[in-house]
Structures are given as structure tokens and as C-alpha cells.
Amino acid sequence: xxKKTQKTRVALMKNQSFDLSxxxxxxxxxxxxxxxxxxxxxxxxxxxxxxxxxxxxLESAEGANRRVQKFLTGRNKLAQEFTEKDISRYFKPNxxxxxxxxxxxxxxxxxxxSWRLEVSGLAQSPHSFSxxxxxxxxxxxQITRHDCVEGWSAIGKWKGVRLEExxxxxxxxxxxxxxxxxxxxxxxDGTHYYESIDLEDAVHPQTILAYEMNDxxxxxxxxxxxxxxxxxxxxxxxxKYIRAIEFVADLKNIQQGKGGYWEDQGYEWFAxx
Amino acid sequence: xxxxVYRHNRITRLTHWINAVALLVLFMSxxxxxxxxxxxxxxxxxxxxxxxxxxxxxxxxxxxxxxxxLFGLKFDTTGLLGVQNTATGPSPRAFxxxxxxxxxxxxxxxxxxxxxxxxxxxINGVLYFLxxxxxxxxxxxxxxxxxxxxxxxxxxxxxRLRRESPQKGEYNPLQKMAYTSxxxxxxxxVLLSGLAMSPQLDIAFNWLPAAFAGRQSARTVHFIxxxxxxxxxxxxxxxxxxxxxxxxxxxxxxxWHNEKIAPTIEVAPETPVAPSPTAPSLSxxxxxxxxxxxxxxxxxxxxxxxxxxxxxxxxxxxGGVNEKSKF
Numbered sequence: 035x036x037k038k039t040q041k042t043r044v045a046l047m048k049n050q051s052f053d054l055s056x057x058x059x060x061x062x063x064x065x066x067x068x069x070x071x072x073x074x075x076x077x078x079x080x081x082x083x084x085x086x087x088x089x090x091x092l093e094s095a096e097g098a099n100r101r102v103q104k105f106l107t108g109r110n111k112l113a114q115e116f117t118e119k120d121i122s123r124y125f126k127p128n129x130x131x132x133x134x135x136x137x138x139x140x141x142x143x144x145x146x147x148s149w150r151l152e153v154s155g156l157a158q159s160p161h162s163f164s165x166x167x168x169x170x171x172x173x174x175x176q177i178t179r180h181d182c183v184e185g186w187s188a189i190g191k192w193k194g195v196r197l198e199e200x201x202x203x204x205x206x207x208x209x210x211x212x213x214x215x216x217x218x219x220x221x222x223d224g225t226h227y228y229e230s231i232d233l234e235d236a237v238h239p240q241t242i243l244a245y246e247m248n249d250x251x252x253x254x255x256x257x258x259x260x261x262x263x264x265x266x267x268x269x270x271x272x273x274k275y276i277r278a279i280e281f282v283a284d285l286k287n288i289q290q291g292k293g294g295y296w297e298d299q300g301y302e303w304f305a306x307x
Numbered sequence: 308x309x310x311x312v313y314r315h316n317r318i319t320r321l322t323h324w325i326n327a328v329a330l331l332v333l334f335m336s337x338x339x340x341x342x343x344x345x346x347x348x349x350x351x352x353x354x355x356x357x358x359x360x361x362x363x364x365x366x367x368x369x370x371x372x373x374x375x376x377l378f379g380l381k382f383d384t385t386g387l388l389g390v391q392n393t394a395t396g397p398s399p400r401a402f403x404x405x406x407x408x409x410x411x412x413x414x415x416x417x418x419x420x421x422x423x424x425x426x427x428x429x430i431n432g433v434l435y436f437l438x439x440x441x442x443x444x445x446x447x448x449x450x451x452x453x454x455x456x457x458x459x460x461x462x463x464x465x466x467r468l469r470r471e472s473p474q475k476g477e478y479n480p481l482q483k484m485a486y487t488s489x490x491x492x493x494x495x496x497v498l499l500s501g502l503a504m505s506p507q508l509d510i511a512f513n514w515l516p517a518a519f520a521g522r523q524s525a526r527t528v529h530f531i532x533x534x535x536x537x538x539x540x541x542x543x544x545x546x547x548x549x550x551x552x553x554x555x556x557x558x559x560x561x562x563w564h565n566e567k568i569a570p571t572i573e574v575a576p577e578t579p580v581a582p583s584p585t586a587p588s589l590s591x592x593x594x595x596x597x598x599x600x601x602x603x604x605x606x607x608x609x610x611x612x613x614x615x616x617x618x619x620x621x622x623x624x625x626g627g628v629n630e631k632s633k634f
Binding site: 059060063064073075076077079080083089091092093094095096098099103104106107108111112113114116120122123124126179181182183184185186187188189265266267268296299300301302306307 | 516
């Protein structure tokens with residue numbers, strides 16, 4: 035009770051002075067708020083962004099997103115499939131342009147005669163597939179929406195072989211946890227693109243290695259001769275210009291260890307949102 | 308002589324400030340994410356020539372200018388949208404650095420902030436909601452048909468066309484309308500439109516993007532609702548400033564509000580304040596079932612470090628910005 039009376043008195047004193055210079059105080063408060071908001075905040079947010087501990091706190095949301103979303107989704111739910119008339123007039127070819135390496139250009143010129151998809155790693159019977167071999171396997175065609183991390187979406191028609199079909203032939207070992215895609219394209223520094231997904235996503239019915247887009251052979255800029263379609267995640271997970279597939283138990287020893295080219299630069303490995 | 312009233316309990320104050328920080332971060336990091344694709348579309352896909360809103364920079368006679376396009380109209384927004392004037396000259400970017408998190412262009416960073424504070428906003432909101440439903444406080448500011456009828460009278464009162472306020476209880480009809488629309492429309496829709504952009508959730512819930520007429524529409528709705536929150540916040544802050552700023556701030560920081568300072572917007576500093584009877588407002592306060600009595604709370608009023616946690620981090624060098632091109 036004593037405390038309360040003191041509080042009352044202090045409050046009343048404050049309020050008297052407040053009434054006298056109300057306008058001044060208000061203006062001051064506004065100015066201060068503006069200053070804090072527009073200059074201080076930017077510095078603070080940028081500083082926090084560079085702070086390792088704070089960043090890993092922010093990054094902890096990725097695990098929560100993955101667990102909760104996977105829990106809510108369940109297994110083998112299919113992404114919406116669209117109709118022919120929904121297909122985008124323009125589909126932005128994002129990421130690295132087609133490789134300029136001589137062997138890539140030569141392979142492209144020869145309709146991928148000497149190109150091989152090398153499947154290895156923790157597998158019982160590793161194998162190299164020619165494009166003809168892949169095309170002779172059961173195919174799946176789907177018209178799906180592609181969501182880029184930048185925010186845009188485009189709809190395309192894809193035909194390819196299910197990744198599960200490949201797995202049935204090479205028999206991953208029980209130790210294998212991830213599928214890694216090694217790609218032929220590089221960034222301007224010469225770093226090769228790569229990506230990885232888990233086995234649950236790998237066996238999803240709509241997860242395919244596409245060799246056709248919109249009823250034509252996969253265009254160079256869209257990842258010829260073979261690219262991944264992974265309909266439950268963002269575009270950067272869908273490796274293009276695939277050269278090899280590797281089954282691994284963990285991702286630590288591949289490039290910078292985060293499981294993908296963009297992941298190594300701070301993007302989420304789980305790109306479900 | 309009672310003049311201080313215990314207006315906001317600890318949970319209300321704590322969730323209020325957490326919400327304020329979360330909304331600020333979500334808005335600013337959201338604009339960072341928007342900058343990666345500064346266009347709005349309707350439907351499932353984004354055809355480049357079908358954007359109804361876009362921000363772009365163009366090079367004209369070696370001069371960079373920023374333009375904002377809306378439904379075929381073109382506005383020169385150089386300096387604010389499209390092109391920002393920096394110390395090193397004009398720099399093309401949709402929303403300027405002072406309103407994005409982080410300040411430089413880094414989509415991955417913006418996403419990390421956005422998804423982390425999305426959880427904070429959601430968990431905090433659920434706690435607030437449960438607490439206020441359970442203690443019956445929610446009923447006091449839910450907008451009902453009775454309030455709807457009172458809306459014209461309340462507007463007339465604010466416009467000084469009417470002498471006495473139609474307000475009964477703690478919240479006036481317009482306040483109730485604002486708060487209720489935030490709870491019932493803005494918040495659920497902003498969460499759902501955000502989740503509708505998740506391809507992982509979309510495979511399980513095909514209806515989710517469809518409910519917004521497609522993923523790109525969901526993105527558009529999400530963007531517009533973000534400005535709905537901004538609009539509400541401006542109104543909210545305006546009212547806080549005009550109805551006794553320090554008194555209001557104190558009540559949201561310490562819980563104590565001085566009822567002797569007339570809480571209406573009528574009061575100019577020159578006019579003597581008529582001492583309003585505090586007894587009625589006190590008795591209204593007493594009705595709140597779960598609310599703590601002033602006596603109970605007075606002992607732990609010493610420190611309120613709610614907002615400080617973020618500010619204490621040492622903002623270090625801004626250098627070493629890993630600016631990577633889009634993909």
C-alpha cells in the first residue's frame with residue numbers, strides 16, 4: 035500500500051510537468067522514435083544479422099518449420115496438377131545458365147549420346163544410365179506449379195522417370211539418408227551447383243528426373259539433359275544439368291556441408307516454405 | 308483519492324510488446340522478401356506482362372529512375388520506391404534499405420527473420436488469445452451488432468457533431484470494430500495467406516492456395532494485409548499520442564494508468580482538466596475476473612525489461628555483406 039501511494043505521488047508530479055510542456059515532449063518523442071526507427075534500427079538489424087549466435091537462433095525456425103509441416107502434411111499427398119491451358123506462357127529459366135564447358139556443348143550437339151547419369155554412393159548396385167535408358171523406363175507426366183524462393187510461380191508440364199524407379203534399380207543401402215545431385219553448371223566463381231533431398235521426398239510419386247518440358251526435350255536453359263522436379267519444395271532444390279546422383283549418410287563432407295549450393299550461402303535446406 | 312488505476316496486467320503488457328516487435332520485424336523482413344520479386348500478381352502463376360503492381364528501376368540517359376506501376380498507371384517514385392539515394396549515389400531497389408531487414412539486399416536473411424518471428428507472432432498471439440478468452444476480457448472488445456448500430460454515433464462524437472460519447476464499458480464501438488477486425492479478419496487471413504505460399508503445405512492442402520484464388524493471389528493478399536497491419540498501427544499510435552502519450556505508455560509498461568488525466572482526445576493543454584470521477588472506471592475495472600488486484604501486483608512493479616532484449620545485442624560491422632545475385 036505504501037508503495038502505491040508513492041507511485042501515485044510520483045505519477046502526479048510527472049503529469050504536471052507533462053501538461054506544461056506537452057507539445058515539446060510529444061515532438062521530442064516523435065523525433066526520437068523516428069531516429070530510432072530509421073537509423074538505429076537499420077544498424078541494429080544489420081548487426082544482428084551478422085551476429086553468429088543471433089543468426090543461429092533465427093535459423094532454429096527451419097527445424098520447427100520442417101517438423102511441423104511434415105507432420106501436418108503426412109506422406110504421399112500430391113501437389114495440385116493443372117491442365118494444359120494453365121501452362122505459363124513464360125517460364126523464367128533461373129539459376130546458372132547452361133554450362134559453357136566443351137564436353138557439355140559437345141554432348142548437347144550429339145543429343146546426349148555420350149552423356150551418362152552416374153548413380154553411386156551407398157547403393158548395392160551402382161549404375162550409369164544413358165538418356166535412352168532413362169527414357170525407356172516407366173515415365174510420369176505432370177503439370178505442376180513451380181515456386182521460386184524469390185516469390186514468383188510458373189506452371190509447366192514435365193515428363194520424366196520417377197526417382198523411386200532409379201532407386202529400385204540401384205538399391206540404396208539402409209545407411210543412406212540423402213540423395214545428392216551433382217550438377218554440371220557452375221557459378222561465376224566456378225563452384226559447381228549441387229543439391230540434396232531426403233529419402234522420404236525422393237520416393238514421393240511426383241519426384242521425377244525430367245527430360246521433357248512442355249512436350250519438348252528439356253531446353254538447355256531449363257537444365258538439359260536432366261533436372262529434378264520436387265513438387266513440395268522451392269525451385270532452388272530442383273537441381274538442373276544433373277551429372278551424377280549419390281546416396282550418402284550425411285551431408286557434412288560435400289562442398290561446404292549444408293547440403294546445397296544456396297544452403298551453403300544461408301538459405302534453408304528445408305525449402306518447404 | 309485514487310487516481311492511478313491498474314489497467315493492463317502483466318500478460319497483456321508482455322504480449323503487447325512482443326507483438327509490437329514481432330509485427331515490426333515481420334513487416335520489414337517481409338519487404339526484404341518482396342524486394343526479390345517486386346511485383347504482385349493474381350491467380351496461380353506470375354506471367355511477367357500480367358503484374359498489376361510492380362516497382363522497377365530504369366536507366367534513362369544515364370540517370371537511374373524508380374517507377375511504381377499500378378493498374379497501368381506509372382508513378383515516378385525515385386528516392387522512395389525503385390531507386391534509393393545512397394551516399395554512393397542512386398541505387399536500384401524496390402523498398403529502401405531503412406524499411407527492410409536486413410538493410411542490404413539479402414533474401415536468405417530476410418526469410419530467416421520472417422519465419423522466426425512468424426513463430427513468435429503466432430505463439431504470442433495464441434497465448435494472448437487463450438488468456439483473454441479464458442478470463443472473459445475478450446467479450447469486452449468483441450464487436451457486436453449492438454456496437455455496429457452505435458458506430459455512426461461514435462463517429463459523430465469524434466467529429467464533434469455530438470456531445471456525449473455513446474461508449475458503454477471500457478471500449479468504444481470504433482475501438483471494438485478495429486480490434487475485432489484485427490482478430491477476426493487480419494490475423495487469421497495473414498497467417499493463412501502466408502501458409503498458402505508454402506509448397507510443402509500446399510501438397511497436403513490443395514484448397515489452401517485455391518481459397519485465395521492461387522498462390523500468387525495469396526502472396527498479393529499477404530502483402531496487402533501487411534499494410535492493413537501498418538494502417539492499424541498508425542491509427543493505434545495516433546490514438547496513443549493524442550490521448551495522453553506518457554500516461555498511455557506508462558500504463559502499457561508498468562500497468563498503471565492515471566484516470567485523472569482525461570482519456571479523451573478533446574483535451575487541449577490550456578483547458579483545465581475536469582476531474583472525472585474515478586470510482587465508476589474503477590468499478591468497471593473490478594469486473595475483470597482474472598485480473599490481478601493492484602495490491603497484489605504493486606510488489607513486482609520494479610522492472611520491465613520486455614523490450615530491451617533485442618536492443619542489447621551489439622550491432623557490429625555492416626561490412627562483409629554476402630550479396631549474391633538472385634536466382
